[in-house]
Amino acid sequence: MGSGRILVAQGGGPTAVINQSLVGVTLEARRFRDVTRVYGALHGVRGIVDEEFVDLTQETSHNLELVAGTPSSALGSTRDKPDEKYCAEIFNVLRAHEIEHFFYIGGNDSSDTVRIVSEQARAAGYPLRAIHIPKTIDNDLVGSDHTPGYPSAARFVAQAFAGANLDNAALPGVYVGVVMGRHAGFLTAASALGKKFPDDGPHLIYLPERVFDLERFLADVKATYERFGRCVIAVSEGIHDASGAPIATLLAKDVERDAHGNVQLSGTGALADLLCDAIKARLGIKRVRGDTFGYLQRSFIGCVSDVDQREAREVGEKAVQFALWGQADGSVAIRRTGFYSADYALLPLADVAGKTRTMEDEFIAASGTDVTDAFRLYLRPLLGAGMPDAFRLRPAPVAKILRR
């Protein structure tokens, strides 16, 4: 090892446990005698090209542990998606600061950035070790059993629907909850884990893996409402029609796109309002309420899976070990090894970069509006310990006197 300087950064949407990975990298790297400095770049790749670095070697291990337990990205994040030129700037800064180990915590766009920088370093003959550390609440990285951040967001969604179901049972009507997830329905599907009794909601789940048809949706809602006298619905923000056009944008006046060309889906209640309006107008149901979970689901403080915390820490630690003891760049992946246990592997960057995993067919019920037991078995251990539980009064009717 040459300079002994390593750099870590965080990209993309924050999660409840992304700081665990940051602290995993930092504390593990500080254990290596050869590591002299651990730098953090502020606001992801943007902070690298701007040379906005902080020295994490100076931070106390005690405060690092507290930061690890704090949601969102302590270094700040960015939505920038570097192209070849941007990556060349990154590489120049890494070289100027004699950084020989680069860790980027992010989703599939971030893994693509790591891939490009890795290739540029190799082409230039510069001794860089570049590792992508996974995080995304969308759970859409290929090659991983699941991604850090997803279990905690899934726990929030499951708890939210457990509560919304109880609320809807007390004051019956139709409830629509819109959940994040552009292409992958994993987070929306987590709503099913909020269900306990057979008549509990969510009664209907709409995923981006299936084509959304408004007429079929209304027929589903009508049938459920007639059966249970109420209906709780989980909808992915990414639902789209047969042509692939997001339902959310079919009514939007100004479509906002980010640097990745993605249409802005969150941070607006338009989709929930559209669906609620359709239910009221077409089915004549009076009490129809829609919530868009928005940023609450990825940043709520105090709703976290202990399994997710542990694994997010470990992918950071393992990234340092793969970098300092290994001979290859790559992306850290979680492998499931028991019910429940996990281990970590390093995948070639090209196997992960820019690719999107969606929900496997075995996880989606034939109806297209529910999940399978295979999915419940997949997700339940990830939600962690201490999941709150809902209890009911048992039936004990009293005979009527006036109306018998």
Next chain:
Amino acid sequence: MGSGRILVAQGGGPTAVINQSLVGVTLEARRFRDVTRVYGALHGVRGIVDEEFVDLTQETSHNLELVAGTPSSALGSTRDKPDEKYCAEIFNVLRAHEIEHFFYIGGNDSSDTVRIVSEQARAAGYPLRAIHIPKTIDNDLVGSDHTPGYPSAARFVAQAFAGANLDNAALPGVYVGVVMGRHAGFLTAASALGKKFPDDGPHLIYLPERVFDLERFLADVKATYERFGRCVIAVSEGIHDASGAPIATLLAKDVERDAHGNVQLSGTGALADLLCDAIKARLGIKRVRGDTFGYLQRSFIGCVSDVDQREAREVGEKAVQFALWGQADGSVAIRRTGFYSADYALLPLADVAGKTRTMEDEFIAASGTDVTDAFRLYLRPLLGAGMPDAFRLRPAPVAKILRR
């Protein structure tokens, strides 16, 4: 005591701890030798006139404890607001079932129902003891230090804003979070308890106790954004213009009203979207996101104040004691007796019924867009133990090389 039959019901919007009060009534009543049956009415006053009763005397104390820890109304609720005729029907059913103790858990509308039924029983010479047990996330009952249900909802709002602030710091922009509360800003004001560092959000808080002016709002947002490079805003769903017209309805096509004549404010993202659109269009800020907390804030399972749980249980217990040992109908109120401790009193129904408390001036900063330390001191102990905390990395900048 005559029949030994008591009836309990739950009305209005559910809270995280309303079942504590139900179970407080049930278990406390079962300790009285004279009580033969504890009935629960399904879906509030609606279940009374329909004679939809369950026998809570048959439920195990173990399951009652589990139900107590479950949010929302285990008996079901209603939005019905009984008039004199409706109350006469209630009274007829109570008499037919020889119920001589009636407990209604609800907000100020429910206390008015108890008041009317109480007066009708007295006029008819029927020996009814009627007690109103408080609950509302709005904290808008007069005569109480605070109401059961408010502390847990406030805790959710504080935690949500703590997380939203961290998210907004990682990916800077403007964030608008819309919080429940038609006339009283207590719940929106709770967002301030999510703030730790001086530059944390919420930077601006808009309450229904102050007139909302869009131009002043935009000027506030602009100034905050220029100062911090970002802006987190808490907005009450009940904000209104100088004429008292809710901002949310200024743009709504179809205004929905409930049985109490209240305009439907929740269950739609319209207000957040309106404000976000104005910020984007008028201030030219690109990243503007709005969330409407909606039903999550009152029904989320797993975010509850232990103080709230304890007090909600105790108002139920004390209601039974006031009824069986006392000589008057009334409404149970929480009195603050220390920092922090509480005791309970029975207020005359007419002092509470149909009245609305709003935030006292001493709780609102002179700017109109923040709370005072008096409010922080008021609310903090109610949030209970184990509030999650947010930590930051300390500054330790690294010297630039290329851009120095």
